Amino acid sequence: MPLAVADIDTPAVLIDLDIVEANIRRLQERLDGFGVANRPHIKTHKIPALAKLQIAAGAVGITCQKLGEAEVFAEAGVADDILLTYNVIGAAKTERLAALVRRLERMAVVLDNETVARGLAEAAVRHDVDIRFLVECDTGFGRTGVQSPQAALDLARAAARLPRMQFEGLMTFPLKLPDTRQFLERALQLFNGAGIPVPVVSGGGTPAVASVGDVPMLTEHRAGTYIYNDVMMVTAGAAGWDDCAMRVRATVVSRPTGSRAILDAGSKVLTWEQHNAQGFGRIVEYPDAVVAGFSEEHGKVDLASCARRPEVGEVVHLIPNHCCAVTNMMDEVYGIRGGRVEAVFPVAARGKVR
Amino acid sequence: MPLAVADIDTPAVLIDLDIVEANIRRLQERLDGFGVANRPHIKTHKIPALAKLQIAAGAVGITCQKLGEAEVFAEAGVADDILLTYNVIGAAKTERLAALVRRLERMAVVLDNETVARGLAEAAVRHDVDIRFLVECDTGFGRTGVQSPQAALDLARAAARLPRMQFEGLMTFPLKLPDTRQFLERALQLFNGAGIPVPVVSGGGTPAVASVGDVPMLTEHRAGTYIYNDVMMVTAGAAGWDDCAMRVRATVVSRPTGSRAILDAGSKVLTWEQHNAQGFGRIVEYPDAVVAGFSEEHGKVDLASCARRPEVGEVVHLIPNHCCAVTNMMDEVYGIRGGRVEAVFPVAARGKVR
Numbered sequence: 213m214p215l216a217v218a219d220i221d222t223p224a225v226l227i228d229l230d231i232v233e234a235n236i237r238r239l240q241e242r243l244d245g246f247g248v249a250n251r252p253h254i255k256t257h258k259i260p261a262l263a264k265l266q267i268a269a270g271a272v273g274i275t276c277q278k279l280g281e282a283e284v285f286a287e288a289g290v291a292d293d294i295l296l297t298y299n300v301i302g303a304a305k306t307e308r309l310a311a312l313v314r315r316l317e318r319m320a321v322v323l324d325n326e327t328v329a330r331g332l333a334e335a336a337v338r339h340d341v342d343i344r345f346l347v348e349c350d351t352g353f354g355r356t357g358v359q360s361p362q363a364a365l366d367l368a369r370a371a372a373r374l375p376r377m378q379f380e381g382l383m384t385f386p387l388k389l390p391d392t393r394q395f396l397e398r399a400l401q402l403f404n405g406a407g408i409p410v411p412v413v414s415g416g417g418t419p420a421v422a423s424v425g426d427v428p429m430l431t432e433h434r435a436g437t438y439i440y441n442d443v444m445m446v447t448a449g450a451a452g453w454d455d456c457a458m459r460v461r462a463t464v465v466s467r468p469t470g471s472r473a474i475l476d477a478g479s480k481v482l483t484w485e486q487h488n489a490q491g492f493g494r495i496v497e498y499p500d501a502v503v504a505g506f507s508e509e510h511g512k513v514d515l516a517s518c519a520r521r522p523e524v525g526e527v528v529h530l531i532p533n534h535c536c537a538v539t540n541m542m543d544e545v546y547g548i549r550g551g552r553v554e555a556v557f558p559v560a561a562r563g564k565v566r
Numbered sequence: 567m568p569l570a571v572a573d574i575d576t577p578a579v580l581i582d583l584d585i586v587e588a589n590i591r592r593l594q595e596r597l598d599g600f601g602v603a604n605r606p607h608i609k610t611h612k613i614p615a616l617a618k619l620q621i622a623a624g625a626v627g628i629t630c631q632k633l634g635e636a637e638v639f640a641e642a643g644v645a646d647d648i649l650l651t652y653n654v655i656g657a658a659k660t661e662r663l664a665a666l667v668r669r670l671e672r673m674a675v676v677l678d679n680e681t682v683a684r685g686l687a688e689a690a691v692r693h694d695v696d697i698r699f700l701v702e703c704d705t706g707f708g709r710t711g712v713q714s715p716q717a718a719l720d721l722a723r724a725a726a727r728l729p730r731m732q733f734e735g736l737m738t739f740p741l742k743l744p745d746t747r748q749f750l751e752r753a754l755q756l757f758n759g760a761g762i763p764v765p766v767v768s769g770g771g772t773p774a775v776a777s778v779g780d781v782p783m784l785t786e787h788r789a790g791t792y793i794y795n796d797v798m799m800v801t802a803g804a805a806g807w808d809d810c811a812m813r814v815r816a817t818v819v820s821r822p823t824g825s826r827a828i829l830d831a832g833s834k835v836l837t838w839e840q841h842n843a844q845g846f847g848r849i850v851e852y853p854d855a856v857v858a859g860f861s862e863e864h865g866k867v868d869l870a871s872c873a874r875r876p877e878v879g880e881v882v883h884l885i886p887n888h889c890c891a892v893t894n895m896m897d898e899v900y901g902i903r904g905g906r907v908e909a910v911f912p913v914a915a916r917g918k919v920r
Contacts (some may be wrong), residue, residue, distance in 0.1 A: 222656075299828075463656065549802065565577050
């Protein structure tokens with residue numbers, strides 16, 4: 213393991229542990245202030261050691277999106293309480309889910325349709341376990357989730373009528389105001405009218421943390437990106453540059469023209485996601501440079517707006533547009549503090565697509 | 567290992583081996599017809615067993631872009647002849663390159679500036695090896711490479727004056743007509759006038775194969791994507807749908823609205839690269855569907871133009887926009903033939919960014 217950051221070959225992903233610890237602490241305090249439980253989404257880091265820091269700071273459990281992630285984190289003994297925010301379909305997966313339910317103190321899963329509910333119930337019966345479920349609600353994001361409060365009630369009832377299925381609450385992502393509050397208000401009225409308790413109302417998203425106080429029915433919140441932050445979070449006003457813990461360390465390998473630099477970090481490290489940012493990452497040492505695009509191994513940088521320009525061989529550091537996507541590219545990342553390498557973290561749940 | 571394709575859980579990447587073999591054979595025949603050596607780029611598959619098929623069909627060697635890829639393929643005994651088409655910078659990497667030079671029968675490397683040349687020469691001296699190099703020329707792509715034929719000559723001379731550095735030729739990517747031919751013609755005139763032989767002139771790219779006959783000074787060609795093909799190749803007129811060997815197998819996990827389907831393959835499997843395609847991949851079973859975007863674990867599909875629409879739980883297969891990017895997402899892919907699984911290939915050189 214290199215001892216100094218200066219000894220780390222490029223491209224590499226650095227995680228500033230001072231910033232990580234401050235980000236963990238700050239989010240926990242904010243959610244504590246709202247009286248809302250903190251259930252961080254581990255997709256951002258995929259590293260059990262960092263989830264342990266989140267739990268130690270007060271998180272009640274973790275959120276995973278794929279079974280393979282939940283298995284890695286359960287195996288690492290990170291948390292006895294995992295929420296899987298994904299429709300689990302097919303015998304191969306429902307078997308694995310049932311095994312996790314048996315293993316963990318508390319495991320819940322999200323669903324947005326009856327096909328998923330039936331598959332879960334069959335596995336629950338086979339494995340003699342109860343499966344707790346939340347109904348996913350589309351409160352304005354336009355991805356997964358039931359489309360209306362009435363549909364949420366209908367699905368909760370239909371699923372809860374199946375054997376071994378226990379309704380636990382509602383889940384949404386992210387928070388859109390006023391839509392999310394109105395949807396959840398109406399849903400809670402309907403559930404109340406039907407005499408069905410709703411112990412959990414779960415919101416999500418890092419920029420959405422600012423809105424948690426405006427959605428008073430939330431009992432828990434799932435943020436992920438806050439632990440590292442990135443250009444997307446800064447652009448959304450959810451973080452400052454000094455709150456960005458992830459840096460992609462890269463070398464200028466070519467300066468073909470006066471205004472063009474080529475980095476050894478391309479789309480195999482960084483991401484094409486843009487999210488209203490200018491370009492595809494911010495170069496800390498050259499904030500006026502524009503990362504104009506990628507090949508797989510090349511980052512193409514436009515230096516036209518830079519008074520000072522890097523030479524071939526110079527090492528630079530980039531804040532990526534979307535840190536979660538970068539995490540999934542790397543087999544390992546370097547935990548650094550004050551210019552020294554404190555740990556090399558295997559990205560244990562990288563590539564767990566199933 | 568699942569025996570039938572129908573037993574493969576999703577998301578997963580399938581490689582049709584009949585199509586792969588036909589693609590390998592066809593490209594080899596085309597380059598043989600031009601009298602140009604075939605040096606396939608392994609970035610597309612990153613699997614030694616598939617490179618062995620390319621060598622067996624007549625390829626003279628392979629192309630790698632990162633040292634880590636070359637190390638994996640050298641270790642697997644795939645080829646005694648590797649061209650590394652990347653500027654190698656820094657002692658950590660030049661040490662590894664020198665070790666490869668010592669190990670392989672023939673190893674050459676590309677450079678486009680003197681900083682790279684000096685670093686290579688120092689490593690060559692330390693390791694008592696000769697390093698063969700090609701000068702990379704930017705003949706219209708606007709990425710790496712010297713900007714003029716005169717600059718190519720100047721760099722070749724400067725680098726060849728360094729100890730243990732042996733000039734072997736010129737390299738470019740891709741082929742742009744008439745620019746590439748004009749650049750190379752003028753460069754060869756200059757080298758000829760200076761009395762410097764240019765044994766190798768290396769072109770690259772899969773769509774560029776159609777232009778190889780129009781760039782008569784080429785001695786070899788480096789294509790990568792042709793082994794799988796993808797939407798980008800079909801859009802470029804370089805392949806038909808039946809030539810696409812890679813399929814992303816995915817399940818419809820949600821049908822939140824009449825016109826929206828959500829797949830369990832998102833940006834952790836597929837790619838945001840678009841390359842003039844409509845949407846982000848072609849669904850074989852629903853060619854009128856538009857893959858409108860991704861979250862990391864969700865593929866969002868617009869079914870508005872589809873007369874027939876899939877149910878929750880249905881499995882579909884996608885041809886990705888850019889197959890090389892998908893390869894780098896996967897730890898393993900399934901080699902299939904006629905509905906049966908013939909092999910599970912570890913993607914041995916996945917994530918080799920250094």
